[in-house]
Structures are given as C-alpha cells and as structure tokens.
Amino acid sequence: IFLSIRAFPARYIPAENEVEYVNDMSIEIKYTPPSKPLLTNELYDLLIIAPSEFSDSLQPLVEHKNSWGISTYLATLNEAYSSPGRDEAEKIKYFIKDAIEKWGVKYVMLVGSANKFPIRLSYTYDGEESNFISDLYYADIYDADGKFSSWDTNNNDFFGEYNHNGNTDEMDLYPDVYIGRLACDNSAEVSAVVSKIIYYERSAYGGEWFGKAVLCGGDSHNDDGSVYEGEYTKEHAANYLNEFEITKLYASEGNLDDKSIRQAINDGAGFVDFSGHGNRYSWATHPPGEFNTWIGIDVSDVTLLSNTNEYPVVVLDACSTGNFKYGNCLAWHFVKASDKGAIATFATTALSWGYLGSSCIAGLSGYMDIRLTKHFSQMEKAGEVLANSIDDYLNYHSRMDKADYKTVEEFELFGDPTLQIGGYEGCSLSKPRPGYFYLFNKEVMPTLFGRTFIIGKIEIEAATATDMTKVDFYIDEELRHTAENAPYTWTWDEIAFGKHNIKIVGYKESGGTVENDLDVTIFNI
Template sequence: MKIGAGIVSIMGVMLLISSAFAGIDAPFPSTGEGETEDSITLSIDFSEPKITYEKGYALITYTDDDMSYLSEEGAPLMPYKTEVLTFPLGTKITDVVVELKGQYTLTLSQKVAPAPAPLPANMQHVHREIWEGGIYQSTGRYPGEWATHTISIGREGDRQVVILSIQMYPVQYAPQENMLHCIGGATIRVSYEVNPSPLPATDAYDLVIIAPEKFSGALAPLITHKESYGIATKLVTLEEIYSGTYFSVQGRDDAEKVKYFIKDAIEEWGIEYVMLVGGRHGGIMEEKWWCPVRYSYLDDGSDEDHFLCDLYFSDIYKYEEGQPVFDDWDSNGNGVFGEWGWRGKDVIDMYPDVYVGRLPCRNTYEVGVMVEKIITYETTASGQSWSKKFVGVGGDTYPDQGDLSYYEGERATEAAFNYLDGFQAEFLWTSTGALTSADDIIQAINEGCGFLHFSGHGNPMSWANHPPEDGDTWIGIDETQFVKLKNKGMYPVCIVGGCHNNQFNISLLNLLDIKNIKTTYYKSTWGPECWGWWLTRKTDGGTIATIANTGYGYGTPGAECLESKGRYMELQFFRSYSEGKDMLGETHASGLTYFLNKFPPLTNQVDSKIVEQWVLFGDPSLKIGGY
C-alpha cells in the first residue's frame, strides 16, 4: 500500500508545521527548487506561578495544563513548557533566538522542593527518598538557561521529518537568595532553510521481515496474507544480509549489520515497517540469538547497567547540519552502545525512524503460532463486539508512598480508557473487589477484549499489584497460569506497566550459570520465556501483541503519576490510537515520539531508559481491530 513521497512541497512544510502547534505569525516561502530560507515566530505567555508550601518546601505550579517538570533527582522541581515543530526532511535549522518578556522576581519563605527519586515497579518495597543535591549550595540559578532545544530526525506517518523540540523555563531558582526569577513570556524566532529531501522517493515495499533462513518456510503464509491486504512485503534472511545479497555489508557486528541493512531498505525500498523474527536459542556464558539484539548501556544507578533495546533498530538517523546521518549509538567510538554512565555518554537521537516490532520466537513452532494468530486476527476481528472492549487491570501501585488515597494503577487504566471512543470497559481493580486473584484476569481475557492494560509491578515471570494501602499483599498473574487462557480468536493488544515483563533474554539455561545463581533466582530470569512473550505466543489464547519494559519500569506515586515516567508512557499508546493511528507499529512509535517531545532525549537517565526499553512484541504492520 505504497504512496510515492516525492520531494515535499512548501505546502507540505505548511501542513507539517501548522499541525505541530498553533499561533504562528510568520510568512512561508514560495515554492521553488533548491535552498529556501525563512523563519517562524512563536509567542508564548505564562501566567504568574502559584506558590504553595508543603512539608517544609515550596511547590511551583501553573494553570497551564501542558506544563512539565524537571525531575532530576535531588535538583529543584522546576516547571517547563514544550513547543514542538516538525519540518520536511532536509530542512536545516539555522538559528533559534529567544527574547524574554516581563521579567520579575518572587521571594520564597522556604526552599523549592527537590525532585524525588523515581520508584521502580519491581515487586519490591522501596522507600521514596527526597534529598537536596549540590544545586542547593550553588550560587547560580537553576535551570541555567531560559530555553533549550533539541533537533532530531523522526517519523510522522509515512515520511521522515526534522523535529525541533523547544523547552521554555518560566522560572529560575536562585538557592542562595531563595528567590524565583520569572518571565511573563517569550518570543521565539526559528530560522531555517528548506532543501529537497536527501532521501530518494521510492515505494517498493512497506514491510521487511528479517529472520533466519530456518524460519522462512513458516513465514511464507504471512507474506501471502500481507500482500492480499496491500502490504508490500519482503522476507530477507539474516544470511542474505550478512552475505550482501541486496546491499553492501556494513557494520562491526551482526546487530549493526542489520541496522545498516534497515537504513538501506528505507532509502532504496521505501519501507515503513520492520519485523524482527527470532529470540534466544541457547548459550550460557554468552547468549546466542536467532536474530541479533542490542543492549543499551544506560546506567540509571540501579543494579542493571544494560538492558535489551530494540529502539536501536528503529532509530536509524540523527540530525547533522540539516542532513540525516546514520546513528550508530556509539558517538564516542568505544564499542559500548547507548552508553550513559561513569565511562562516558553517547549522544544518540532516540526518535523512531521506522516502525519496528519483534517476534522473539525460539523455534519454528512459535513462528507458526504467531503467523496463524496474526492472520486470524486481521481477517476476523473487525466488527466483533469483543474487539471493542477494554480491560484495565490495576491497584494501589505505591500503597505507602505519596497520596495514600490515590491508586496509581487504577487511575492509569481509567485514563487509558478515556482515550477510546466506542469501547466498553471492564476494570479489574483491587479497590472495588473486581481483582482478587488471577482467575479474575483469566475470565476477563477469555471473554474477549480488544485492548488489555496492566498497570502495576512486574518481573520477567509475573505481574501484580496491591490492594489499597496494603503493600504486603500481591494480586496478579504469572506464567504458570497462562495455560488457563482459552480466548482463541479473540486476541487483545496488551500494554503492560511494570518491570521486566518483556525481558526476552531469560532462559532455563541461566540456572547453569552457577556463579550468578543467586542473582538469577532473585531476578526471576530462570523461566523458559519472559512473561510478555509467553502471553503473546500462547497457542489458542493470550494476546496478539504485548508492549512492555525489558528493564526496570519507573513511576511517580500520587496524583502526579499520570504526568511522567512509566504511567505517562503507557497512556501515549492510547493517545496515539485515539488520533487514528491504527497500524500497531505506528501507534507504538508515535507513543515514543510523544514521550520524547515532552521529555527530551539525553536530559534525564530514567526518562531515556523508559523510552529505550519500551519494546513491542508483535507485527508492526498489524491493523489494530483487523480489516
């Protein structure tokens, strides 16, 4: 179902930019070939901040609904507003100039509250620490700038775009004076050059399936099915990639060779979707994989300094002087990818450029199961009452933290449902007594649903949450209970808030690593397969796709939980779907983009990790709700 892109016209510039924000007062250049220069002016106004005092600290709030907060642990909790502009690929941002309006000061009677540590959703009791970092002893202001911006390459629908994300800080805190320096607004002038797209217009294929030769036969029916619905599909084996059958081979290891191949396929074939097929197949001291994986070495200060990251295969380009350049995720060249820790920091783009999903199949049988489920779903789900049902499963995620009357998992599932028009909801909440055991979850799934949303805690083999204000009781479902799922032909798309539910490197073979046996047992990495994949590849039941974390998930307790961290990420999938994005890979990737727009890349380690580990198990070209 390819549509030739061609060179984006200036009318395309107008449509792209005007869809990103309102209130622009700037002329647009006339249509013409080659380089064209112009600028856009944004005018932003801020109300006066509201200062309240709680638990010995000052809290700064605004009436603006779209205000976000810097959340660097131990640093002052400061508000900011984001404006996002998108331009056609090839646009060069030449300057961003900010002029401040209406500066004034406010004196505080107490210090600005520090940002607390985010809480992992890892089935462990964790106390939320609040402490004052070094900024409170500094003589400068925080943040040190009134505005910052990032320029990235991403994807919008069927085209690559340049994304300019601008963060405006309406207040700066001077800790030694205990004073706020405020502005009433700002005028932002963005200068840019419009150039023809550097990528050729081509539309040979929509979907590329990358798999080992061993799985080719089992995938053949899926290719036929996709073609019958207008999805131009190409199966490329890993053996063909490594031998240079289609494009010259580049890359230091197998994962980088696959990523370079995806880049070539975007530029030569015009692909939008990539399905990686293959999970782990053995290895004790060194893992073996049917399809390559990449670990991101972002160290967030927890006990895991690396984690599985399929975003690596989706983030193909970075922005350099108006041009899309291959992003190898190793900007310092030391062979450690996605690095952010004491050893160094790689500068990476992070925005998805192609829609990627993985079927981490460990054998041909699992490939066959998934092919049958995808075909059944896309050909039978449309028009069925079950496909318009939402099941939300949650409880009191942080029963001893924040506002004790606020049940985070329940509020998250309710907020997710509010994005869905024309759906019926069933909420399995601990506070209402609708969630008392795994049997409640199993019954709801067996009755059929289109979306299934878990919001709580997890590990590689289970998911659970708490009854109200009862941190000692866990109610959920683990892998051993999946045998009871009998929802044949009624497979939901599943979103999971919690830790490690999609950690697809776990294996029974990990028990043979005697040196690390205690860690293996404690972290539940000794199961046959991870929770999210087992749920997805379940024969005659389970889900059609599962989106969850490969590492620690994080959240914020209390009323703020929906505005940041993991709960915010969960909701972006449903926001994306509500906007009409019903191809699974685009729905997933748009959610990542929305998160990055609000919490820019490489500004906070936990926020960046939340994006990098949010992995899709499923067909990225899946039509949600069927044809």
C-alpha cells in the same frame, strides 16, 4: 521532513536568585532540499528480517501482507550481514537504513529470540541495572543531523550510554521506522503466531468481542495512600476508550485476582491493560495499603486461557515483563501461545520507573501507558502505536534524565508492526499488485514509477475479511464475473490492449459493499 525545535523561554540564575525570561520568540527556518531525494523508491512497506530457518514458516505472512496492500520483503539474517558494520547488530541496522533509502521501507519486523536474532544492549544506567535490551536501537536509524545513528558516539563499544561510567552517547531516540519483534525460538512458534496474525486481521473487524476492554490495577506504591497509582492510571486511560465496553478489575474493588483476569480475557476483549509490578514471568499489584499482599497473574495463567480467535492487544505497564534476554517472558508468552493469549503486547525489557501519587501519569511508565492506550484507540497499526507514543514522550518531556531515557528505550512491541488494530474491513485487490510486472499470470518484478504492466492472461484475486459473502469483478466498470465462494478469483483472459481499470466489489454479510480498483496496462492476444 521532521523538525524538532526545543525552546526554553526562561532560565534561573542561582547565584543571583533571579529568573530571566522572554515575552516572545521569533524563529526563522530555512530549508535547502537535498540534491537527490532520501527515498529513491517505494517498493516495499514492510521488511521482515529472520534466520533462514524461519523463511518457510513466514511465507504465508508475506503473502497475506501483500494481499492487503502491504508490500513485503523477507530477508534472511545472512543477507543483512552483508552490510557494513562492526558487529552483527550494526550490520542489521545498516541493512535497515539501506532498505529505507532504496525501497522506502516504513515497517521492520525482527523475527527471533535473543538466541536467534542479535540484540543490542543499551547502557542507560538508572542506578540499578547497567544494561538492558532496546530494539529502539534498530528503529532510531538517523541522528538529529540526518546521519547514521550508531548509538555509540564516543566509539567505546558501549551503546546507548547515559551516565555509564561517566559517559553519555548522543541519541535523538526518535524512531525512523515502525518496529516490532516476534521473539520466536523455533519454526513452530513462528507458524503459531503467523496463523494468529492472519486470522485476526481477517476476522477482528466488527467483532463484538473486540469492543471490550479490560483494565487491571491496584495500589502500586507505599506512599501517602491517597492515590492508588495503578487504578489512577487506568481511570485516565479509560478516557480514550469511549467506544469500548470497559471492565475494571481493581484491587480496591475486591474484584481483581487471577481467576477474574482469565475470565475477562476468555469472555472476549480487544484491549487489556495492566498497571503495577512485574518480573519476567509475572504481573502483580497490591490491595490498598497491603504491600505484603500480591495479586496478579503469571505465564501459567496464559496457558490456562481459552480465548481462541479473540486475541487482545495487551499493555503491561510493569517492570521486566518484556525481558527476553534470557528466554521466555510474560509479554512474549501472551503472543506465542497457540490459539489463545494476545495478538500483540507492549512491555518493558527491564526495570521500569514510575512517579508516586497523582504524578504517576506525568512521565515514565505511567505516561507511556496512557499514550499507548490513546494510540491504540485510534486504530493505528501496532508499530505506529509504539512509535507515536515514544514521539509524544520526547516532544512533551523537553528535559530528560536517566529514568526518561530508559523509559523510552525499554518499551518493546512483541508483534507485527503492520498489525491492523481491529482487523481489516471488506476486501482488497491482492493480485495484480500496484507497481508490478506480470508475465502470463506470474509476478516477475517491480516496475518503475509504480505502474502495473500485464502481458498475457491474469488471475485476479481478492483478499477478503471473513464477513464477505461474494465478490464482483469489473473491467472498465463492466461486470465480468461474480465469485460466491472463497477463494474469490477470476481469470481475465481475453484480447486486451492498453490501459484498463480492474475493480472488485465485496458484499458484506451485515450489508453494504466495499470497493477496490487498480489501473493497469495490459497486452493480451
């Protein structure tokens, strides 16, 4: 249950030049539970929707997610199109709604570029651009009353309107699922990104390189010159990175250029944050007061990187670096780069706005930059980083105008919404999975009430991070097998009836152990 209350204890009356205010408020909340729960089951955590041509390339990711306890369902676009809706995008949104209510889905991954997967254009008019891509449309499933949010409350087929030809749609903008997109054009790109995700989640934990952060900024705006907005934003972002070794590349320090940025990433970094200006293909900023001088990087610099297996999360606080409407963009180029680049990026799909001077972090893109950094530092999953940052924005900014609406709508996660920031530690019992029925070692179907049933023998499998040296397998606290080489498996094939406990214990190369267990009901003669 989520309830948002906005109270305004004061108001100004211009005609009388008076301010009215209250000293205290009393709010009473009455809640009547629904006749039946909204979520009828918790079969799946992650829903992946993709063109059928990508299914084979995505299968290793499905298996990897399942092995780490992220129960995953892969749906084709054709399956999603079976839902009701006025067009393909709305059908997909209704499909996501059904997945939330029937399966308990919490994360949604959209796979495909604008040419491969339908996009929804938002018509939040900022005075410069009439429309832009917003995948928040696919995440904001319900309105403030719990009903389906069409983003077109006036039914004129223009979605997400704010001051568009005098029209404004009613939207609460709060994400109801954690969402991300892999903007792939072909199966080769899918395979490359899937490979990076799997390797990152299995190897990043404890890596020395992950504990490094790179902050890049300069003098963003030609104002009074006393505050260099990009650097000012990075200084405040750094307050959330106390556990990281920080490299600051600032235009005012004279150490910011394309070579220094590439070198810092190649040296290894878990987090890279840019604040400045951008377009589809590049990011840049200015030295203090030199607003005809540009310093930055573009897609060619990503191609020149050599940070194999050390992939940072990247924030691009700049205009349009995530605009994939017409094809490739800098944010996606970071992620799709094979064996280099980033593991995920947060970027805007259109022109973004920022305040001048020290107000640059009070709202708009500067505020989002700070919140993304904060939630990243808390090692949340990537989709949660974006959604929680949006929630923060909406909760903090009670009175929003067109620039606020656009800011919230245009930020995009290019990456896996279930990506475990910093990777997984230890090992996970990947087979059998909680809540499934197995018949002679084959996974047949989900069970009712989340119980695990097994008939016949079962091969027990452990998913492990790269620092595991061996795995012990226990049945009812009795050691039955030790596997010293990957893949770490053991076949349980003995007479067994009723309830038993399966436990695995993984031994880390650095010392220490990690345990994982599961209660099962088994019948094997």
